[in-house]
Amino acid sequence: MEDSKNVIFGRNPVVEAIKGNREIEKLYVSKTAGGNIAKIIKMARDRNIIVSTADSNTLDKLSDGKNHQGVVAVCSVYKYCEIDDILSFAKAKNEKPFLLLLDGITDTHNLGAIIRTAEAFGVHGIIIPRRRAAGVNSTVVKTSAGATEYVKIAKVSNINIAIKKLKEEGIWIVGSSIDSKTDFDKADYTLPIAIVIGSEGEGMAELTQKNCDFIVKIPMTGRINSLNASVAASLMMFEVVRQRNK
Template structure:
């Protein structure tokens, strides 16, 4: 059964996963048995986050006690394909400028980054299906509505996506506090994707190894790291500024 973006009941949730419907999260009962394990397996294979919940939470989400121990929350946002983003850049006759967010799990940071991305001319944002915030109500609010004007793609594997982008002629720029090159040293007058990592871990090792350039934001204070959204904003503004200077 469905209540807006909420799907509940075992068979409806199974069919929703099979059909490829965008599902943000699936909640399952802590005590449910039977084919709940099948649902969990299907969800994980599809890259959908699964959490356990008590009966009261499931009842509140489904707005009925007849949830059969499982409730799926549909995605608030219809995601685009990476190809859509590249086509958009081509339509604008601009060199592609993409943003890849590697494990940004804080929705407030995600929203703030998307807001800046829209302001600084980014053609689209790429996020992973797993270990990442999705486009939920908090992200929409934090973006001040920018999600309505920028294309966001959700991919199964960031490294595979990076390889595909390289084959299409894009250069991948990573960020790391230990990098030798300052962000000001590049001119950015080429098709690119900028990778921003999480505050706690930064860019994951494999993703960093797949970057063509690794840059840093030099700092003089005692605090040697920036909020992810602040760092992203500085870098995106610099890319836009350098590109406009080439005109």
Template sequence: MANDKVEGRNPVMEALKSEREIDKILVAKGAKEGSINKVIGMAKDKGVFIQYVERQKLNEIAESNNHQGVIALVAAYKYTEVEDILEIARRKGEKPFVILLDEIMDPHNLGSIMRTADAVGVHGIVIPKRRSVGLTATVAKTSAGAIEYVPVAKVSNIAQTIDKLKQEGLWIVGADMSGDKDYYHEDMKDAIALVIGNEGKGISRLIKEKCDFLVKIPMVGKVASLNASVAAATLMYEVFRQKNTDKQRL
């Protein structure tokens, strides 16, 4: 069985009992008989997100022929806490550099973002519990090993996390085409959290309002936006450049 899936009613119940990190549980629509209700009840008690899907969807992603109408998508790697990410920066004597991902759904995007984050010295990444890809085997593979070195925290509420980071002295910078400045004209040398939005919708309205300022990436082509991981890499390297230029002057 794949290391990011648990299939079948009893295996899923055991995964719930063992406190294993579970991103979400997929349940076949209309499945209510027998032990499926117990799985649903246990998941709700533990605050695990449940998504009801067509049985054909389960058939497509199942590794076995015995999913019994339920598949748990589990984390391939352990998550950390936001406080631990900030502590890493403190131990290194560096200003915190954090990435906030607002509903990134593509595992390849998350893996690529992690790879760049490792290259530029990001202290950690924050993702929401719902409507977001988790630390799957695909993410691990795409990260090319960076998943071993870049801490990822999963939070219930990104907006509340932004408030917490602001209290810790971080500036919140969102990547959005409505930004007042091109990204390279904004001072990003201080403690900072970069917000990267969903592949299709961008940053949600509430999160955008929480940002201290928005920056845009100038483009002259026909396509109106960049891939999320490319936009994230562009901004991360600008922060890296500014921070290192500042160090070289000292």
């Protein structure tokens, strides 16, 4: 169950939260709700908020048994930044940008582990999509061991538009695929770099892969030909630090 302090319920409070651009991770609506619920759903979708139908038991649990009127909004525990904030942070440190782009990480434990490792390796910021991906919630905060307090995270409507912006800023985009012929330690990470980590099950989306400047692979000799997303991210982040500290 979501942390109750991050939940808004009731039709008017939810409408005001949407109007006020509150960072909402997901909107839950009753399967049988009527009245102005369609208007609330449209407002949410116009702002790229994920909308999910739920039964009464789920809504009761989310609202701690209070009068939810068929709608519950789960809000972020984290204040997201903009991509420009991440780039400004790197510039202020007089360092070449080092970013992560997470293309559809849905497991909150994976996201928390990636954030924890990113903080340890000096990543300037992480970019995640608004839809079909995990956001920073209480589980992520806990799994990150508090690293969410120190890592800048931007949430964007479209990963590929974010990639285009980074390229315009002179940042090279590196993705990974088991089909690549180039081992991950052969890329030049001394350049301004953004590493793309694909989703747990499907990897990078096809369009995201096409927009990468380099595609590399992590060589494996075992029978299982894929790594957990947070482990793959850790290996690639370590290689960036290794090359930059030669």
